[in-house]
Amino acid sequence: MxxxxxxxxxxxxxxxxxxxxxxxxxxxxxxxxxxxxxxxxxxxxxxxxxxxxxxxxxxxxxxxxxxxxxxxxxxxxxxxxxxxxxxxxxxxxxxxxxxxxxxxxxxxxxxxxxxxLSPDGPRELWLPPLIGDPGHDHFWWGHDSWRGRAIDAVENVLDPYHTSFIHHGIIRDRDRRQRVELTLHLYEDGLDASYTQDKPDPAWMSRALEPPRTRSAGRYYPPVTVQARWYGENDRLSLSVSAFFTPEGPDSFRPFACFTTPKGRGPGWLKEQAIRLFLRPVIRQDREALTRQYDVIEQFGGPKFHQGPLDRVSTAVAKLYAGQKLEPGTEGPWEVRL
Ligand code: FES
Ligand SMILES: [Fe+2]
The missing domain is CATH 2.102.10.10 (Rieske [2Fe-2S] iron-sulphur domain)
Incomplete structure (x- = not known):
């Protein structure tokens, strides 16, 4: 634990x-x-x-x-x-x-x-940008408690590479990977990983839900909040998901997410229904993956992770999660295949 x-x-x-x-x-x-x-x-x-x-x-x-x-x-x-x-x-x-x-x-x-919980925290509640913004439609999604570590759920949302495998055929395709450029923006108290692509995403979920994608990004707000954003032509936002993994304790968390879309592309309730429909299998897959991962971590008495060539954000995420500050700066771009 x-x-x-x-x-x-x-x-x-x-x-x-x-x-x-x-x-x-x-x-x-x-x-x-x-x-x-x-x-x-x-x-x-x-x-x-x-x-x-x-x-x-x-x-x-x-x-x-x-x-x-x-x-x-x-x-x-x-x-x-x-x-x-x-x-x-x-x-x-x-x-x-x-x-x-x-x-x-x-x-x-x-x-x-x-x-x-602790009176030592900031007095004022602060939320990631866009949540509640009147120029956008919003809806909340909440779930019962998941077994696993909140930090692994944070990494899951920041990690686009698993989508080619765990969500094969839905979000990405493990056999049809495409060229993407990753740029990492480091802030003292967070990071933003931005993935630019020159071809729209081929997976059916993106085609059904978004205009042709040019860029996606994931911003980490420690300790357990991630905002994933997707952009279309002219870098116009098509979807933002602010995900919170509220730890109940060391071995379970409760996920919440606020979905935000620009007003104008259809009524809010219709977008909500479409997103919920497409989301269901993806969430089931992520939940299953995080539980499987946690079972192994538990059986071995703790994690033993190695960094691969694509794990560009994990060291910074671990530092931020532990309460450390980062040296601000920009890293990359690196060419990767997604
Ligand atoms: S009133 Fe006695 S335990 Fe609550
Ligand atoms: Fe996932």
Whole structure:
């Protein structure tokens, strides 16, 4: 089991989609800590999922008369976490409001709910560009928890080479590879790998979903966020996918993605249906691949990776994931076959 770097607890990460959080408490796990989400007074609240009385899971409770009620002894907690009700206490006495459930920083933005476990992280939630931009259509995709390491999922999205094999016949074709140029932009706190191609992609998924592709790029925002973008003629964006792999702990994560397309190319709901349809087999393949990989890593007590000639980004990704800074600059272009 590879421990998570401290940066994961400090990061703002999606823990649920807005539509999944209501008056019924929702149990989630973030960086090893169980949390509970509930909508109280119209706003989403998050607490460590542990009743301060006898440590019963608050996510088993319910919202009653505006308070989050623990099912064990019925204590009720207000939106700020303070105990506001102890059933059976002597009449006229005040509930012990200094006893409170532990709040977790939470923000609802553009259809998703983000939480930050450690108070040492940035106060303000920051999201990759384009998410929620009014000039684009957006939709969120969220999934149940996947077994595996979030960092391997990050690498999977940044790695176009696996698409010729794991997604053979859907995204790329392992027998019909084409010339592509890779340029790597390094920033102190991230990187962007840009793949320029002079011929449109031959795979049926790209042909169905995009105008002829000229370039694709993957930007890594540590610790566990990747934004993949695809461009058509005149470097015009055709699709952006902002993927977040929220670690539940060292050996599982919950994937979320915000899909963004420029307005104008058909109604948003139709684009959403088309993307979801094409995405289904791809996600199944990636999930299976990440689980297979994780099984081997586990059986051997940890990863033992070697860098091949195409693994241009992995060393920088590992550094960033561990919380280190990069020397800014541009590397490449390198000619590769995809
Ligand atoms: S354990 Fe929650 S009220 Fe007692
Ligand atoms: Fe993939």
């Amino acid at each position: 590879t421990p998570l770097p401290p940066s994961v607890a400090r990061a703002w990460l999606p823990v649920a989609l807005s539509r999944d959080v209501g008056a019924r408490p929702l149990a989630r796990k973030l960086a090893g800590t169980p949390i509970v989400l509930v909508r109280m007074d119209g706003a989403v609240r998050a607490f460590v999922d542990r009743c301060p009385h006898r440590n019963y899971p608050l996510s088993d409770g319910r919202l009653r008369n505006g308070l989050l009620e623990c099912p064990y002894h019925g204590w009720g907690f207000a939106a700020d976490g303070a105990c506001a009700l102890v059933p059976g206490q002597p009449p006229g006495s005040a509930p012990p409001s200094r006893i409170a459930c532990e709040p977790v920083a939470v923000e609802e933005r553009h259809g998703a709910v983000f939480a930050r």
